[in-house]
Amino acid sequence: MSNKPTHKTSSGELAGFVRLNEGIKGVVLIAFQINIMALNAILLAHRAGEVALGFGVISKELRSLSVELTALMQELSNDAYLAVNLISDLLRQERRYRLLKKATDLVANPSPALRDVMVRREEEFSLITQRVREVRLRLLDRLEDARKLCQFGTAISRSAKIEAAYGREYGRALAEVSQEFDQKIQNILPSIEALCTGMQRR
Amino acid sequence: MKTAQTIYQEGSHRWVVIARDPSKPDCVIDTNEYLISREGDNLLTDPGGSEIFPAVFAALSTIVDPMAIRYLFASHQDPDIISSLGLWLECNPDIRCYVSRLWSTFIPHFGGDENSLAAIPDEGMSMSLGSGQIEYVPAHFLHSSGNFHLYDPDARILFSGDVGAAMTPPEEDELFVRDFDKHIRHAEGFHRRWMGSTEAKLDWCERASRMKIDMLCPQHGSIYQGDDVMRFINWFAELPVGLSTFRHRR
Numbered sequence: 001m002s003n004k005p006t007h008k009t010s011s012g013e014l015a016g017f018v019r020l021n022e023g024i025k026g027v028v029l030i031a032f033q034i035n036i037m038a039l040n041a042i043l044l045a046h047r048a049g050e051v052a053l054g055f056g057v058i059s060k061e062l063r064s065l066s067v068e069l070t071a072l073m074q075e076l077s078n079d080a081y082l083a084v085n086l087i088s089d090l091l092r093q094e095r096r097y098r099l100l101k102k103a104t105d106l107v108a109n110p111s112p113a114l115r116d117v118m119v120r121r122e123e124e125f126s127l128i129t130q131r132v133r134e135v136r137l138r139l140l141d142r143l144e145d146a147r148k149l150c151q152f153g154t155a156i157s158r159s160a161k162i163e164a165a166y167g168r169e170y171g172r173a174l175a176e177v178s179q180e181f182d183q184k185i186q187n188i189l190p191s192i193e194a195l196c197t198g199m200q201r202r
Numbered sequence: 203m204k205t206a207q208t209i210y211q212e213g214s215h216r217w218v219v220i221a222r223d224p225s226k227p228d229c230v231i232d233t234n235e236y237l238i239s240r241e242g243d244n245l246l247t248d249p250g251g252s253e254i255f256p257a258v259f260a261a262l263s264t265i266v267d268p269m270a271i272r273y274l275f276a277s278h279q280d281p282d283i284i285s286s287l288g289l290w291l292e293c294n295p296d297i298r299c300y301v302s303r304l305w306s307t308f309i310p311h312f313g314g315d316e317n318s319l320a321a322i323p324d325e326g327m328s329m330s331l332g333s334g335q336i337e338y339v340p341a342h343f344l345h346s347s348g349n350f351h352l353y354d355p356d357a358r359i360l361f362s363g364d365v366g367a368a369m370t371p372p373e374e375d376e377l378f379v380r381d382f383d384k385h386i387r388h389a390e391g392f393h394r395r396w397m398g399s400t401e402a403k404l405d406w407c408e409r410a411s412r413m414k415i416d417m418l419c420p421q422h423g424s425i426y427q428g429d430d431v432m433r434f435i436n437w438f439a440e441l442p443v444g445l446s447t448f449r450h451r452r
């Protein structure tokens with residue numbers, strides 16, 4: 001059977017998903033900061049009036065982007081939680097499997113009933129392994145969505161910089177805000193990339 | 203590898219001890235498991251920790267089909283007693299484990315549920331095994347607060363859990379006590395430290411002295427037989443135990 005329980009793989013995987021959860025927390029924090037920043041930018045654009053109309057639109061986009069990103073991270077976090085649960089179960093099963101296997105190996109003539117127990121163990125193990133695989137694929141899809149969202153964010157934060165140039169007496173303030181947007185988005189991208197490679201490595 | 207050795211047999215009624223595991227990891231305490239078989243009914247006492255499950259299972263298989271074990275008895279809740287429960291249930295989901303009512307909601311941490319656990323009331327109970335009866339005898343606070351021994355009146359054997367246990371050095375590690383005075387030295391420290399209540403101890407000694415016991419079978423160390431049984435009961439009755447003997451203050 002190809003899916004014989006191996007303790008080493010599962011505990012490695014467990015660590016991977018726990019790290020993922022930590023990474024997600026980092027992204028959620030930045031998304032929150034973008035949200036607040038965008039809210040302030042919307043108010044600033046409102047004060048600036050006519051000259052910052054475009055800037056206001058972009059700020060609203062950035063704000064909904066941060067909301068979307070937070071929701072996406074919540075889904076990722078739910079899946080990571082599910083994966084951690086599944087893998088903990090797998091680890092427990094692996095230990096049981098190891099001890100039952102040892103017992104079977106020590107018995108001179110294992111009865112068919114005992115062999116059945118081992119077959120059931122292996123089947124159950126394959127089933128959970130399969131579920132972990134599915135969760136990981138779903139996680140990777142969502143991480144890909146997050147990456148696209150951030151790329152879109154990068155593009156519009158650049159547009160914000162251009163819009164700031166038309167801000168006349170507000171130009172300087174708007175430029176500062178757009179610079180910060182850009183930095184925050186640039187901070188998120190590597191985190192998302194790291195999460196993706198962390199997951200793909202397995 | 204543990205070995206199985208018959209210590210009593212009368213027709214199909216027999217007691218088998220699974221003992222002495224030189225291959226067990228040093229960090230795990232060695233334990234005795236006893237199989238009581240009668241007309242195809244099989245009960246295993248204090249089946250042991252999960253790490254020694256393979257050795258117990260394999261040794262049992264030389265005597266009976268381990269998958270045919272129907273009852274387990276856990277004298278108390280310790281991991282060296284019953285943490286293998288989940289593995290036994292894996293082999294036979296219909297297995298019933300008898301344990302003090304105190305632990306019936308704690309032991310499922312090792313596996314099993316209300317269907318696999320049968321709660322023994324504080325006053326004890328008897329149960330039929332094959333054509334005979336066995337008794338769950340109260341031994342509370344020795345050392346666990348919900349603690350039972352198992353008495354087989356036909357075989358005149360008392361399985362006494364941690365009572366009578368000894369930590370013998372490998373060179374003196376015999377199945378039966380041969381030199382009581384020499385042996386009991388290895389039991390003294392254990393009983394002083396583990397048995398916390400003089401009242402409980404005297405209560406048990408009084409009860410045990412009224413029972414007809416040919417063999418007193420502990421979960422660790424050698425088996426007492428013949429006159430050594432009464433010698434042990436008297437020794438235990440005299441032994442100071444409890445907090446007053448416990449030098450923990452610096």
Ligand SMILES: [Fe+2]
Nearest residue numbers: 278280345364
């Ligand atoms: Fe104990």
Ligand SMILES: [Fe+2]
Nearest residue numbers: 280282364421
């Ligand atoms: Fe013990």
